[in-house]
Amino acid sequence: MTSNFIVQGDSVYKSEEIVTDTQTVSITSYYDQATHIRLSTDKETILSNGTDVATVTARLYNYEGQYQVGSNDSVTFSIDGAEQTLSLIDGQVSIEVTSDVVDDILITCHAPNVRIGEVVIRAQT
Structure with a gap:
């Protein structure tokens, strides 16, 4: 699993990529101000x-x-x-x-x- 932070205006989002044997899933969620x-x-x-x-x-x-x-x-x-x-x-x-x-x-x-x-x-x- 890897994580990156994305700053958009005054908000920060955390983007995570989860890799399994069969698929890769990207999840972006609100992190903080x-x-x-x-x-x-x-x-x-x-x-x-x-x-x-x-x-x-x-x-x-x-x-x-x-x-x-x-x-x-x-x-x-x-x-x-x-x-x-x-x-x-x-x-x-x-x-x-x-x-x-x-x-x-x-x-x-x-x-x-x-x-x-x-x-x-x-x-x-």
């Missing part, structure tokens, strides 16, 4: 005092997991429904997160035709 966002944080837990800060970084990768250093596209962070749009600088951008409420904070980051990234930070006393 061409690019995706990965979110990381320097702290998984912060104090819910309104001043403790976690830095969340969004980085853009292609479907092969290669960091897209040259990208300066816009991405939108969403934190508990509030949104902020920022521009990537060389494929990444960071925000700071604080909270004065004890709860899990879901941070997502999205852009058109890009697979969404998400991370959760726990705010505790």
Whole structure:
């Protein structure tokens, strides 16, 4: 069995060729978005005092997991429904997160035709 990736616009398809003793079958199926966002944080837990800060970084990768250093596209962070749009600088951008409420904070980051990234930070006393 051999596999090849086919990029068409913002989507990636995987083409596989299966060879048996009697036949060869080609199968093409959807694989993934061409690019995706990965979110990381320097702290998984912060104090819910309104001043403790976690830095969340969004980085853009292609479907092969290669960091897209040259990208300066816009991405939108969403934190508990509030949104902020920022521009990537060389494929990444960071925000700071604080909270004065004890709860899990879901941070997502999205852009058109890009697979969404998400991370959760726990705010505790």
